[in-house]
Amino acid sequence: MDTSWAVITGASAGLGVAFAEHLARGGANVLLAARRGDLLEEQAARLRSRHGVQAATRAVDLASASSRADFVDEVRSLQVHTLVNNAGFGSVGRFHELEADRVAREVSLDVGALTELSHAVAGPMIHRGRGAIINVASTAAFQPMPEMAVYAAAKGYVLQFTIALWEELHDTGVRAVAICPGPTHTDFFANAGDDGVLAQRRSPEQVVATTFAALERHQPFVVDGMRNRALAFANRFAPRSVQARVAKRVLRHS
Numbered sequence: 617m618d619t620s621w622a623v624i625t626g627a628s629a630g631l632g633v634a635f636a637e638h639l640a641r642g643g644a645n646v647l648l649a650a651r652r653g654d655l656l657e658e659q660a661a662r663l664r665s666r667h668g669v670q671a672a673t674r675a676v677d678l679a680s681a682s683s684r685a686d687f688v689d690e691v692r693s694l695q696v697h698t699l700v701n702n703a704g705f706g707s708v709g710r711f712h713e714l715e716a717d718r719v720a721r722e723v724s725l726d727v728g729a730l731t732e733l734s735h736a737v738a739g740p741m742i743h744r745g746r747g748a749i750i751n752v753a754s755t756a757a758f759q760p761m762p763e764m765a766v767y768a769a770a771k772g773y774v775l776q777f778t779i780a781l782w783e784e785l786h787d788t789g790v791r792a793v794a795i796c797p798g799p800t801h802t803d804f805f806a807n808a809g810d811d812g813v814l815a816q817r818r819s820p821e822q823v824v825a826t827t828f829a830a831l832e833r834h835q836p837f838v839v840d841g842m843r844n845r846a847l848a849f850a851n852r853f854a855p856r857s858v859q860a861r862v863a864k865r866v867l868r869h870s
């Protein structure tokens with residue numbers, strides 16, 4: 617019996633559901649994590665019956681270092697061939713007006729949990745000479761974003777961290793890739809506090825297809841979609857102050 621696993625965080629909704637579906641369709645046993653255990657159970661049951669794989673669930677608050685500690689230890693002890701660090705959230709609004717606790721949880725989930733879980737699997741993957749770490753960044757990673765300041769900075773971390781990891785993992789047989797989706801049809805913007813921004817959106821399935829194509833090509837990062845790619849690279853040579861001003865306009869008017 618296959619005793620290896622793909623671990624997908626944030627698998628109760630949105631992109632995580634599409635990542636889990638793709639991996640299970642390819643025959644992977646999946647371990648699904650998020651807070652809403654009932655939704656995870658529904659996903660797991662669907663994946664078991666549709667693809668005949670093992671599907672386990674863990675209801676865990678990954679934004680809390682103490683709550684996620686046991687899960688991180690469990691992941692460290694499993695044979696994980698693919699880790700998808702997908703759980704994350706953003707906050708739309710002026711920084712000083714956001715709840716302090718929300719800001720702390722955002723950094724802890726988008727940066728802390730992703731880093732700890734990457735650390736938990738990287739050593740064992742190198743030891744086995746294979747594996748993949750998929751970190752979900754964002755096109756927000758490419759410039760400072762007023763009114764999504766913490767989110768863009770956190771995703772900037774995810775992008776830089778993953779590219780550095782990709783280089784460290786070179787020649788080990790282990791791959792790392794940062795996927796940078798632009799606006800995508802999920803609950804993300806409703807959960808971020810403003811579903812009215814960035815209305816042109818792609819599908820989760822498109823994002824997942826882009827991710828695995830990039831992994832296949834051994835790319836360190838990839839931007840999903842032509843339009844997003846163009847926008848992400850358009851302001852590359854502009855001063856950061858100009859990038860920030862443009863990003864603010866795009867957030868409110870696209």
Ligand SMILES: NC(=O)c1ccc[n+]([C@@H]2O[C@H](COP(=O)([O-])OP(=O)(O)OC[C@H]3O[C@@H](n4cnc5c(N)ncnc54)[C@H](OP(=O)(O)O)[C@@H]3O)[C@@H](O)[C@H]2O)c1
Nearest residue numbers: 626628629630631650651652678679704799800802803804
């Ligand atoms: N949608 C976009 O436009 C977009 C664009 C660029 C990047 N992204 C990134 O894509 C990733 C997935 O987001 P999405 O678009 O699929 O949004 P979503 O529909 O809101 O899904 C977010 C997922 O993360 C989980 N999650 C949130 N807080 C959590 C916590 N404290 N502990 C454990 N799990 C938690 C949620 O599950 P529970 O609520 O059940 O915990 C859910 O499964 C995120 O990293 C996001 O930053 C999204």
